[in-house]
Amino acid sequence: MNEHYEFVNIPLPYAYNALEPYIDEKTMHLHHDRHLQTYINNLNNTLKDFPELQYLSLEELLTRSIYYPPQIKTPIVNNAGGVYNHMFYFSIMGNSHMTDREQNRPAGLLAGYINDVFGNFDQFKDKFTKAALSVFGSGYAWLIAEYGGALSIVTTPNQNVPRLQKFRPLMNIDVWEHAYYLKHYNMRADYIDDWFHVVNWDQVNRNLINCLE
Numbered sequence: 001m002n003e004h005y006e007f008v009n010i011p012l013p014y015a016y017n018a019l020e021p022y023i024d025e026k027t028m029h030l031h032h033d034r035h036l037q038t039y040i041n042n043l044n045n046t047l048k049d050f051p052e053l054q055y056l057s058l059e060e061l062l063t064r065s066i067y068y069p070p071q072i073k074t075p076i077v078n079n080a081g082g083v084y085n086h087m088f089y090f091s092i093m094g095n096s097h098m099t100d101r102e103q104n105r106p107a108g109l110l111a112g113y114i115n116d117v118f119g120n121f122d123q124f125k126d127k128f129t130k131a132a133l134s135v136f137g138s139g140y141a142w143l144i145a146e147y148g149g150a151l152s153i154v155t156t157p158n159q160n161v162p163r164l165q166k167f168r169p170l171m172n173i174d175v176w177e178h179a180y181y182l183k184h185y186n187m188r189a190d191y192i193d194d195w196f197h198v199v200n201w202d203q204v205n206r207n208l209i210n211c212l213e
Contacts, residue, residue, distance in 0.1 A: 005047045005054035007040050007083060009033075014094040022194035023093075024183045032090060035178055039082030039159075046075045058084050063164050081159035085140055085172065089179075092171045092207070094200045106201040110170075110208050117151045125196060128173075131155050132192050138176040143204070144169050145211045168211035171204045 002008050012018075012032055017025040047054055050072065056064065061080040065073055105121050106114060118124035131153045132141035139157040144167040146152075151170070154162055162169060173195055180191035 003057050005056075006044045007058065009037050009040055012090055012094075018094060019198045022197045023180075027178075027180065027182045030182070031086075031174075031179060036083065036086040036090075039079045039086065042075065043079040043083055046072055046079060058087075059164055062161055078159050081161050084161055085159055085174065088169055089140075089172050089174045092200055092203050093195075093198045094203075104197050104199065104201070106205065108205050110201065110205040113149065113151055113208065128153055129189070129192050132173050132175050133188060135175050140172045140174055142169055142172045145208060147211060149208070149212050168207065170207045170211075171199065 009032070012028070016028040016032075019028065050069075053061070053068070053076075058080055061076055062084060065077050068076055105111070111121070114121055114124045118127060128141060128143065132155070135141060135155050135157065137157070139155060139160070141153065141155050142162055144152055144154055144162050146167055154167075156162060173192065175188060175192075177186070180188065184191040184194070
């Protein structure tokens with residue numbers, strides 16, 4: 001995606017069917033090509049008459065919202081958040097070094113951090129799942145790190161993002177129903193369990209390393 005206006009959608013870093021059987025191909029087409037594209041279109045339309053904001057990156061748009069004119073503050077926050085959250089969600093799924101998705105677990109530095117904070121991966125997975133299930137309506141659950149590496153799990157409603165001035169996202173799960181309804185119907189817990197099979201822990205580990213640099 002372009003770093004600045006006009007924002008454009010970019011192809012997924014894997015095939016639409018790469019997450020089968022856990023996340024279905026049709027959902028990936030609709031989620032990426034329709035839902036994400038709509039947020040991109042809306043964001044560009046909101047910014048087209050405000051050239052003073054067009055030089056800002058997506059992250060800068062989200063961290064400077066207190067300065068926007070009232071008539072565009074909510075559309076920018078909602079749509080820039082929708083773009084940021086979706087792009088991040090798609091980026092942390094796919095193929096990792098793990099070939100056996102039944103045993104898809106983090107390794108390396110990330111595994112050590114998870115063990116230190118949560119006890120072990122299974123306890124982390126349980127806490128993260130409970131957080132994702134606790135989101136009322138639509139939103140996200142996140143694993144985030146403070147600059148320096150302290151890990152925590154948070155949730156955000158709708159298309160809100162964590163405080164990017166203070167935290168760096170490591171991974172997120174989209175629990176809007178459009179992320180899972182075609183395959184999992186209203187069974188959010190089943191979707192979350194399947195989603196853990198397709199997390200790209202290599203990318204999540206890189207996100208952690210980046211926040212430590």
